Every structure is written in structure tokens, then in C-alpha cells.
Amino acid sequence: MADKIRVMIVDDIAETREQLRKLLSFEPMIEVVAMVGSGEEAIEAVPKTLPDVILMDINLPGIDGIKATGKIVELMPAVQVIMLSVQGETDYMRRAMMAGARDFLTKPPGADELLDAINRAYSQRKRMVTGTLVPMMGGAQPVAPAAPTKHAKVIAVYSPKGGTGCTTLAVNLAVGLQISLGADYKIGIVDTNLQFGDAAVFMKIQPPRSLADLAPHVQDMDIEILRNILIPHASGVSLLAAPPAPEDAEVFHDGGVDDNGANNTLKSILEFVRGEFDYLILDTAHQVDEMMLAILDISDLLLVVTRPTIPEIRGARLFVGLLQRLEYPMEQVKLVINGVDNKRMGIQPEAIERAMMPALAKLPYDERTALRAANYGEPLVLKGGRTPLGMAMLNFAKSVQGLFREQEAEEPAAAAPTRRNAPKRAGLGRLL
């Protein structure tokens, strides 16, 4: 997917769009992934088509090319916008540059200058995503370098109570990371809620294959088998779905548990799957059992989700207490408060933070938007942040990404595997 240069064309005149497409059609290294006629459509199409380079007309009806560029660069910092305009619009050009455009061409561009500009923009983008170049504009942020052999950062989303929004958060985190990091990064989501997992529903996927098809191969795991079972989502994220029926989870008990009580089969599968991705998100069930112990062992970050109600906060506190008794590294544990609404009867987020720990993210309550996303299987972040909840989900994904940047800055890459391989916790049995 990352080999060809993915180009989006934005122009309100269909003929101009077609001319640009034709100019590019002779270039095998370029793929036109979208052609749209307005700034609004461009903002919406970017997270769905993940372009590397955008050819943007400066004069568009509605949101103009400058405003659209600002919004797109905020959403996907590494995307490169080349602005096209008629001659003599120097003030526009300056404003476009402030908004995050990387280059300018006068309309109509010649084939050579267009290809040169796209190639330049693409090299610029490559340098940005490999971390050797810091983006210039305000909203833009440098992204983490890709590892030579993959060893995904594993992020589990967990709540001891059901219905708190774990699946909503896990799916939007995965798609949000894909949007923010771009198509060069491989993001996976595994639905480890083995009996009642429904992440596929939130992504409008009817899974033909699932984790249950991978379990029998645990001894002879093969990358081709895994790639066959992974299901691609339109966003670029890959899903490893939960088994189709509750009884299919049984196969995970065949391999027994390790000395610390973690399920061997799930742990081996997750270890293998992490080799295929840069980020791996785990949606989870709600018990602390042998599956969850495997998840705790493999995770680099554990997001504990609560809504602002006393029973849920109590559950989250009990769980954090258990983690402490298990001697789990608490710097890897972050609190997420979902469904904050000051007008309702909920507990104030500040009170929850005082009782537990500072929250990494506080997502607003919006039943209509959340339900619509669940029923239509359309992740909130794909709406380009057009709803406050969608925007909050995107920012949540960026906060998670930021945690790993901080961690990488603190500890040199070479030191990380030692810490990851070290035993993380005591066994549950020792507490009984």
C-alpha cells in the first residue's frame, strides 16, 4: 500500500480534475486515490483514502482550499498539500503556506513540474514519518519512526464493567491512529472478547474468519495464515475478529496456562500478531481471568475505562488496586473517562481523578452520535472530526500516540526490549 504515491485531487471543475488525473496516469508510481470537488468533501475523504499528497485548488466554493488545508493538516500532519492557483495570488499563497501547504503550482501545471512537485512532496512526507523532519505548522506533530522489524506497541482497552464504551474506544483508537500516522503505519485491532466480542460490528465487517481459526495453528504459526485471517477495514486498519459463537472460545483452553496463570494460546497468538504491526489495539472482555492475564503480560499500555457513575468508578478502582497487588508496572496504566456530561447527574471528572489518577482523556457524552456509529458500523473518527465526540476520539488517539513519543524520547530503543521481556507481575494465584 505504501509503495505508490497516493494522490488526491481537489478541484470544483470536473474537467480540471480529469486533466490532472490524465497527466498522472502515465506515471506508474502514482495512484490517484480520490478526486473530489469541494473542501468539505476533501476533509471527509482524507481519513478514508489516506493520501500522501493532495493537489488542492485554492478557489473552491464553500470552504476554500486554504481552510480545507488547515483542517486536513490538523487531522493528518504528515499529508503534503500542493496548492494550485491562477497567477497573481501572492497574498493567497502566503496564507496557504501559513495553513500548512508545502508547495504551489500555477494553473495549469506542466506534466514535468507537476511530477517534480509530487515527488518533492512525497520525499518530504517520508522524512516526516521517519522522524527526521519536524513539521512546520502549529497543529502538526512529528510521528514515531517505523521499526525495521515490527514489534507493535500493544494497547489494551479494558473496563471491569460492561457497556462502558471499551469497544467504541478501541475501534476509534485504531482508526484514529491510522488517520494520524498515515498509510505507512500498520495498525491492527484484536477482539479478545472471545465469547461476546463485537468490534467487527462497530467496523461494519461480517468476519469470515476469526481468532478461533488461528488458535489451532498456535504451534506452527505462519504469517500467511495470519494474513488470511486478518480482515482489512476501509480505513487501512486490520481486524482480527472474535470467534463467531461463544462456545468457539473453548479452543483457547487447550494450551493451558503459564506459571503466572496467563492463557498460553492467547499469549502466543498475540506475541506473533504483534510482529505484523506498528500498533496493536486489544479490545477486551470484562473479567480478570487467564485471558486478561495474558493481555496484561503483553500490553505496553493499559487503558482503564470508566463512565462517571459510582458503580463503574468503584469497579475501576478495585481493578487498579488488583494491578498494584499484582505488582503491575503502574506507569503503563492510564485512566480514560467516557461519557462526561456536566448537565447530567454524573460524578465530576475531577472527583474521579482525585479518587484514582489523572485521566489521559475525557470523552463527552453523546448518545445519539455514539449509537449511530455503533448501529451503522462507522467509526466516529471517520467523520473527520465533524462531531465533538468524533473530534474528542481523534484527540484521544493523538494523546495515546503522544505517550509513546514521550516514552521513546525517555528511553533509547535498545533498552526497550529488556523491559518488555522482564516478568511484569505476580500470578493471581499468589494473591489467593
Ligand SMILES: Nc1ncnc2c1ncn2[C@@H]1O[C@H](COP(=O)(O)OP(=O)(O)OP(=O)(O)O)[C@@H](O)[C@H]1O
Ligand atoms: N461517549 C459516549 N456517549 C454516549 N454513548 C456512548 C459513548 N461511548 C459509547 N457509548 C455507547 O455505549 C454503548 C456501549 O458501548 P461499547 O459497546 O463500546 O461498550 P463496551 O464496554 O465495549 O460494552 P460491552 O460490555 O458490550 O463490551 C454503545 O451503545 C455506545 O454507542
Ligand SMILES: [Mg+2]
Ligand atoms: Mg465491547
